[in-house]
Amino acid sequence: IKSLIDIDKKKIGLVHLDPESKIKTDNLSSQLSQHYAFQTTDLTRPFIPDIDVYLVSGAVDTLDSLVKENLESILNSGKRIFLTQSGVMTDITTQQANPVDSDIFDFLNNYGLKLQQNLVLDGRCSKVQVRERRGIFLMNRPMDYPFFPIIQSFNDDEVVVSDLEQVLPFFPSEIQIDTTENDRVAGVVELFKSSSNSGLMASNWMLSPDPQQNPFIRMLGQKGKIIAATSKLVNGGELMLISDSKFLADDGGMSVNDNLVFIMNAVDYLAGDEDLISLRSREITSRPLEELEDATRKKWKWANMFIPSLLVLTFGFFQMRKEKKHADILRQIYD
Template sequence: MNVKIYTTVTLIVGIVIIVNLLSDQYFIRLDFTEDKQYTLSGATKNILKELNDPVTITAYFSKGLPPDIARVRRDFREMLIEYNNVSKGMLVYEFVDPGKDDEKEMEAMQNGIQPVMINVREKDQMKQQKAFMGALVQFGEEKEVLPFIQPGVAMEYALSTAIKKISVIDKPSVGLLQGHGEPAINELQQVNVELSILYSFEPVTLTDTTSIPDRFKTLAIVRPTDSIPPSHFDKIDEFIARGGRLFVAMNRVKGDFSTAYGSSVNTGLETWLRNKGLQIDDNFVVDVSCGSVTVQQQQGVFTFSSNVSFPYLPIINTFAKHPITEGLEAVIFQFASPVSYIGDSTKTFTPIVKTSEKSGSLPVPQYFNIEKQWTELDFPLKNLAVGGVLEGNLFGNTPSKIVVITDGDFAVNGPGGQQLQPDNISLMVNSIDWLSDDTGLIELRTKGITYRPLDQLEDGTKTFLKYLNFLLPVILVIVYGLIRMQHNRNVRIKRLEESYV
């Protein structure tokens, strides 16, 4: 009997030891999140499988951190184990604790990883502690620094893009048209950061005698404000005729907040696109799902700021099922216009970005009345296309593609570097990825972005819910009181009957 018990205990202990040893290198994680935030994306797996030379990751993480911070180190380590398994050993890693000696701390800082100060509680007192939470990614002579590792989906995106950035040898070129009032590359800061992972993003200036260089497969035309000469359109046609792809983000209308006036924009690009079959109306799109503007209001002697809904700033969350819009949840436009296809059957147009079920289209000129009380009658239309893809033989006999977005400012940070919605940036970068036949990071770029707007309700529904919210508790109390009163009455009657008997 004792031998049997001893054998069973030994077997259980052995199994536990083996499981722990295996779990140190392999583990299974069940992911029940909506967009599989804790499962490696297909883009990451493709990046790792394409590695021809080893990638070395040195993770500088301090030990002895509070549990919520230490979790980041554990999550990063588990992610590196998965990366190592998927890459079949082409990705190797090590963890270094810079707090052990001054030499390691100096090494981390020389590699671009600076310590951060975190609050820790020790003996009922709050203290600040220096912590390292970064990593160095190396591929041959190339290096990329992750100065601060963030938890969640951002961790996978930062690591995978760093690997992709340094492992790509010959980056294809993407051009940004200049010379007609377009923003410079430094005014598209967020777009430039994303594109620099896979591409060489370069300015392109046209003249009557120069053409678009052959190294460019995709050309971006973003928010031109001046007239584009016909000779420049000839150069763009030549580019398309040899299979070049085009991304266009243009303004057909513009609004001036200082004068509260909206007018049309004419650069010649609208005529050139119309000849290709795309009609962009010089109308303002308005949408019940919209952004807000800050206005100064006077009440007595007091002046205060308040946010007012402004339907001319549509929040777009209706997207077609397309690689460009995969994973997008909300894009904010500023003064967009409707686009439609008026060409023949030799080309195909696919709307990929649309307004909500309650939207409208207003002709120019427009005077913006911030105090206007908008009603449902102002939004008689639905699902107006404000962006789409045109495919076919657009010039000559070589198939090509054009992505058109009818807001030229949606991805422009401007000279001041205003930060934009992540999905705004993803819409442009995904478009260029798709046009350039390199969709490797589309899936990962939009993974984990969450936007959960409240459903728009009818006025009658709002009124019903308001009164229901007010009256239901009162009714429940009254009903409970009546039930309790009847119950007590029945008890008294029963007691009287028993006493009578």
């Protein structure tokens, strides 16, 4: 209620680092406009000092010199940036991928965030529908797609993610944290990571979900990879990074309600208004069934086979005894 009636609302600026293919952000805009003064911002012009938080969608090419200078100025002035940046450009329709060639990586390195030009795979993942021919028919078959990880490992010490249930990025890349001492950086912390059944693809880009065509999606078993992290600066500024360039897009991250909860938390946190975070994160968005281990699954499989049969036999035995007893009584009466 406070944010809805606040006349002097904080300003949130949306920046596209790839001006040639601006993403649609209607879902995000409608949510943020209820609580903040939301506007699209152009960093190819002189720095606008009255924006409190910048939401920046990823680059695919070399940054304009003025854009890079303005990004530096924003952080040097103690402002906050939420950046969505992949290490690899992907196209699921053509199943093609290419590493991003941009100096955005140098910019991130200056703040202790080493974004890798790879793709993170996770055995705990969403499914995609794959069309396959069965006889004369074309049918959709759901298949696990490790390039769409379901993130459930969060940093409990960070209020922005501590109460989240899950986040679903698309084609994320690994973030490594640079622990080298930096005069501008007070500390870099992990926000969330993939599961302990993860993998990496850094070459031989194959995006097919079919394990028969793409054996690389089964090469898992590695420890969790960092997908989101934040660099907290000495001057109070902050640079938060999630390694998914389309996380703000209607046809990307913002098509998933869990992701919208996270981005709203991030904006509240970066804007210094954390009152709604715990309340919003407490909302139940997903209650997936717990995945069983192979041994446990086999036990339940055999139990499901034998227990119903045993119950039927037991019922039949007592029913037969009941009918036999009833027949004996009738025989005694008529004899």
